[in-house]
Amino acid sequence: MVVGDEVEQLYVGADSRGTGVAGAFLAHAERVGREAGFERVWLAVATGNARARRFYERQGWVDEGAFDYPAAGPDGPIAVPCHRYVKQLAAPAKG
Numbered sequence: 001m002v003v004g005d006e007v008e009q010l011y012v013g014a015d016s017r018g019t020g021v022a023g024a025f026l027a028h029a030e031r032v033g034r035e036a037g038f039e040r041v042w043l044a045v046a047t048g049n050a051r052a053r054r055f056y057e058r059q060g061w062v063d064e065g066a067f068d069y070p071a072a073g074p075d076g077p078i079a080v081p082c083h084r085y086v087k088q089l090a091a092p093a094k095g
Helices: 021-035 052-058
Strands: 042-046 062-073 075-086
Touching: 021 042, 042 052, 042 062, 052 062, 052 075
Parallel strands: none
Antiparallel strands: 042 075, 062 075
């Protein structure tokens, strides 16, 4: 799903890995961001999720570094160690 300029909750089950469905979902999210007028979109990847991080890098996403993602917890936000990946969709507007 795409919320603002953030791609959220992108995942596929183990039986769907390697089928191209994750790439199709990601391409759709990029298209949604582009059509909404964003120059770039971003997503959070758990620091320890090496498989996902390699996937995003193969898709042209760039790791902008570590940060704590405020995930919803039962008693309020929980800081989850993540990396922020970004994808440039269009050239920055000149002005």
